[in-house]
Amino acid sequence: MPSATPPVPAPCAPEDVRRVGCVGAGVIGGGWAAHFLARGYDVTAWDPAPDAEARLRRLVAAAWPALEQLGLAEGASQDRLTVTGSLEEAVAGAEFVQESAPEKLELKRDLLARLDAAAPAGAVIASSTSGYPMTDMQTGTPGAARLVVGHPFNPPYLIPLVEVVGGELTAPAAVEWASRFYEVAGKSVITMDREVPGFIANRLQEALWREALHMVANGEATVREIDASITEGPGLRWAVMGPMLTFALAGGEGGMAHMLDHFGPSLKSPWTRLAAPELDRALYEAVVAGCDEAAAGRTIADLVAERDRGVIDVLRATGRLPGTAATGEAAR
Numbered sequence: 001m002p003s004a005t006p007p008v009p010a011p012c013a014p015e016d017v018r019r020v021g022c023v024g025a026g027v028i029g030g031g032w033a034a035h036f037l038a039r040g041y042d043v044t045a046w047d048p049a050p051d052a053e054a055r056l057r058r059l060v061a062a063a064w065p066a067l068e069q070l071g072l073a074e075g076a077s078q079d080r081l082t083v084t085g086s087l088e089e090a091v092a093g094a095e096f097v098q099e100s101a102p103e104k105l106e107l108k109r110d111l112l113a114r115l116d117a118a119a120p121a122g123a124v125i126a127s128s129t130s131g132y133p134m135t136d137m138q139t140g141t142p143g144a145a146r147l148v149v150g151h152p153f154n155p156p157y158l159i160p161l162v163e164v165v166g167g168e169l170t171a172p173a174a175v176e177w178a179s180r181f182y183e184v185a186g187k188s189v190i191t192m193d194r195e196v197p198g199f200i201a202n203r204l205q206e207a208l209w210r211e212a213l214h215m216v217a218n219g220e221a222t223v224r225e226i227d228a229s230i231t232e233g234p235g236l237r238w239a240v241m242g243p244m245l246t247f248a249l250a251g252g253e254g255g256m257a258h259m260l261d262h263f264g265p266s267l268k269s270p271w272t273r274l275a276a277p278e279l280d281r282a283l284y285e286a287v288v289a290g291c292d293e294a295a296a297g298r299t300i301a302d303l304v305a306e307r308d309r310g311v312i313d314v315l316r317a318t319g320r321l322p323g324t325a326a327t328g329e330a331a332r
């Protein structure tokens with residue numbers, strides 16, 4: 001990946017970051033704020049919505065019991081969250097900035113340019129985008145060299161993975177710095193050496209999601225059946241081993257080689273429908289109604305608490321919580 005602009009020295013080493021600026025404080029920005037607070041950072045956040053501060057503080061308070069179970073860093077406190085009245089105040093003293101604004105390309109472009117103008121020289125600015133290539137977002141920003149994608153998973157305070165990748169104008173040093181910072185901040189990092197549509201995990205997730213929507217649209221499966229097919233089936237294995245090693249075990253003692261000899265030809269079976277279904281009103285309503293039915297009276301807050309408890313149980317069971325024994329590759 002060529003770097004057009006020489007890297008500006010970062011204001012400090014990743015290990016010395018004290019303050020993180022979170023811009024955009026919805027589901028993901030709020031989740032990031034909760035994560036950074038739990039890791040002992042000062043967090044300054046800004047979001048233009050009139051109710052943003054109350055919403056953010058509610059989100060952090062709701063996440064805190066889960067974070068206490070995970071183990072708070074020394075000095076970690078919800079009191080170290082400051083919600084500012086402007087974007088400039090939120091990033092002025094930050095050694096790292098995480099942008100989590102709505103997924104709209106023009107909005108991200110403008111916002112990243114404003115963040116570049118306001119953030120301390122050299123501070124790396126990461127976007128939570130779930131799909132835009134940084135190359136498309138960084139055009140027109142003088143400090144494009146310090147812009148990276150840091151793609152999290154919901155909720156960022158529980159799901160360890162973050163995918164880090166730069167754009168054509170990003171300095172490799174900024175990608176390295178961001179990856180190291182996320183590691184120091186307790187994340188599990190995949191650093192990509194090139195831009196791939198959908199990064200890695202979303203590309204995989206979207207393929208599954210596309211097929212699920214086809215099945216709902218065609219009445220082939222209900223929302224409940226689709227969810228159960230994963231939580232009662234492959235999802236249990238995927239928390240321990242990814243789809244590749246899982247399928248290697250499908251080959252028995254012959255491993256992946258036997259698996260490919262045996263099942264490889266079925267790749268050509270017309271099981272998948274690679275083109276996306278039309279997200280028309282009928283499909284939209286079927287998916288929303290199916291989710292309401294599957295929630296069976298549980299509110300979103302109930303489901304968030306249930307998910308958080310479940311993910312913590314899985315992290316504990318697979319040795320990925322501090323103080324639990326590692327049980328396998330997934331735990332390392």
Ligand SMILES: NC(=O)C1=CN([C@@H]2O[C@H](COP(=O)(O)OP(=O)(O)OC[C@H]3O[C@@H](n4cnc5c(N)ncnc54)[C@H](O)[C@@H]3O)[C@@H](O)[C@H]2O)C=CC1
Binds near residue numbers: 025027153
């Ligand atoms: N929801 C998810 O599961 C995931 C979302 N993401 C990404 O995170 C980003 C944020 O998504 P969500 O948190 O889900 O959206 P959201 O709608 O929950 O939150 C977006 C927030 O941005 C604020 N906002 C609106 N205009 C803004 C501006 N000009 N500057 C700063 N903030 C602004 C809104 O008031 C809102 O609080 C998107 O890029 C999305 O693709 C990434 C991973 C997972």
Ligand SMILES: C[N+](C)(C)CC(=O)CC(=O)[O-]
Binds near residue numbers: 153
């Ligand atoms: C739905 N989503 C595409 C925004 C999801 C993500 O980007 C990652 C996640 O949390 O699964």
